[in-house]
Amino acid sequence: MARSLVVYESMFGNTRAVAEAIGEALAAEVVEVSDAPDVLPDDVEVLVVGAPTHAFSLSRPATRKSAADQATGALVSTGRGVREWLDTLAPIGHHVTAHAFDTRVKAGWLPGSAAKAIAKRLRALHCTVPGRPTSFHVGGTLGPLVVGEPARAAEWARSLPARSRT
Numbered sequence: 557m558a559r560s561l562v563v564y565e566s567m568f569g570n571t572r573a574v575a576e577a578i579g580e581a582l583a584a585e586v587v588e589v590s591d592a593p594d595v596l597p598d599d600v601e602v603l604v605v606g607a608p609t610h611a612f613s614l615s616r617p618a619t620r621k622s623a624a625d626q627a628t629g630a631l632v633s634t635g636r637g638v639r640e641w642l643d644t645l646a647p648i649g650h651h652v653t654a655h656a657f658d659t660r661v662k663a664g665w666l667p668g669s670a671a672k673a674i675a676k677r678l679r680a681l682h683c684t685v686p687g688r689p690t691s692f693h694v695g696g697t698l699g700p701l702v703v704g705e706p707a708r709a710a711e712w713a714r715s716l717p718a719r720s721r722t
């Protein structure tokens with residue numbers, strides 16, 4: 557049976573909370589990026605990938621180190637990031653509809669988004685990416701999520717096209 561998979565990276569737990577809201581809305585399996593498969597199983601037809609925006613894009617080892625230095629509690633993602641996962645994921649040989657999201661600080665003057673970088677990589681892996689990369693907002697670097705964002709994430713997930721060959 558076709559299934560949906562949500563893969564996330566998260567330093568302080570905010571992106572994980574968004575991923576869980578999306579997973580619940582889609583009845584999808586939700587996995588932290590270090591546990592994500594290196595070859596996407598054939599029965600996964602919908603893939604949703606999310607990560608925190610770091611330095612205007614996906615995290616790198618240096619930005620994750622900076623996050624670790626700022627953390628007040630245990631980090632969620634302690635291994636690879638979504639950038640490293642997508643860069644090693646085998647090109648996908650079956651049809652997959654994919655969607656990208658990120659979390660970032662709500663500030664109009666801050667450019668850049670991890671979700672845009674995710675969408676670009678998903679297309680390079682031959683996924684169909686029908687929607688626009690979407691951001692969910694945190695109040696500051698450590699969070700918390702802006703009030704209402706988990707509900708908006710669930711609504712976003714329910715609105716996603718499950719399958720598109722366009």
Ligand SMILES: Cc1cc2nc3c(=O)[nH]c(=O)nc-3n(C[C@H](O)[C@H](O)[C@H](O)COP(=O)(O)O)c2cc1C
Pocket residue numbers: 565566567568569570571572607608609610611612613619620622623626659660661662666667668694696697698699
């Ligand atoms: C090193 C570092 C760089 C960051 N750079 C940006 C940025 O360029 N733009 C932005 O909006 N937020 C930036 N942030 C804030 C993160 O997006 C925020 O920490 C993240 O959304 C929290 O999600 P998480 O709890 O899942 O890690 C940065 C955070 C860190 C730690």
